[in-house]
Amino acid sequence: MIKLKGIGEYTAAAISSFSNNEAKAVLDGNVFRVLARYFGVEEPINSTGGKKIFTTLAQSLIENQQPSLYNQAIMEFGALQCKPKSPACQVCPVQLGCYALKHSKVDVLPVKLKKVKVKERWFNYFIGIKDGYILTKQRNPGDIWQQLFDFPLIETAEKPNADDPIL
Numbered sequence: 177m178i179k180l181k182g183i184g185e186y187t188a189a190a191i192s193s194f195s196n197n198e199a200k201a202v203l204d205g206n207v208f209r210v211l212a213r214y215f216g217v218e219e220p221i222n223s224t225g226g227k228k229i230f231t232t233l234a235q236s237l238i239e240n241q242q243p244s245l246y247n248q249a250i251m252e253f254g255a256l257q258c259k260p261k262s263p264a265c266q267v268c269p270v271q272l273g274c275y276a277l278k279h280s281k282v283d284v285l286p287v288k289l290k291k292v293k294v295k296e297r298w299f300n301y302f303i304g305i306k307d308g309y310i311l312t313k314q315r316n317p318g319d320i321w322q323q324l325f326d327f328p329l330i331e332t333a334e335k336p337n338a339d340d341p342i343l
């Protein structure tokens with residue numbers, strides 16, 4: 177199923193467990209949250225290491241369960257009980273074993289890495305060489321590579337082509 181176009185791990189696990197009762201643990205946002213809080217997993221859910229930990233943990237929990245029922249139950253539990261904001265901890269049926277509640281970490285779990293915004297910039301360098309010397313300049317504060325040395329440059333908004341007058 178996972179080889180089909182448009183079917184990711186989440187959908188494949190959901191379909192195979194709901195329709196065929198296969199022991200494939202579903203991992204959606206609700207499940208990540210429940211597992212992170214209850215077991216105290218502080219690894220970011222969107223890091224490579226975190227995904228491995230959560231996948232292994234989720235898969236170990238579904239063994240010996242009724243897969244379809246288990247997956248639907250934990251997803252619903254996350255959606256209705258262990259909600260992102262203001263989870264109903266005081267009436268939670270598993271509060272005694274919950275790591276996050278015990279350690280006052282309900283508000284900080286699960287951990288998610290912020291996506292780094294990648295900005296594309298085009299530096300067009302001029303290399304000046306005379307009598308064995310190379311012209312360099314020190315970079316200013318307030319930008320990347322502060323105080324380091326590079327060559328004189330012109331920054332352009334786009335990648336210049338060979339016909340560009342600055343070349």
Ligand code: SF4
Nearest residue numbers: 258263265268271274
């Ligand atoms: S006690 Fe609170 S944080 Fe822990 S599983 Fe229950 S609802 Fe979630």
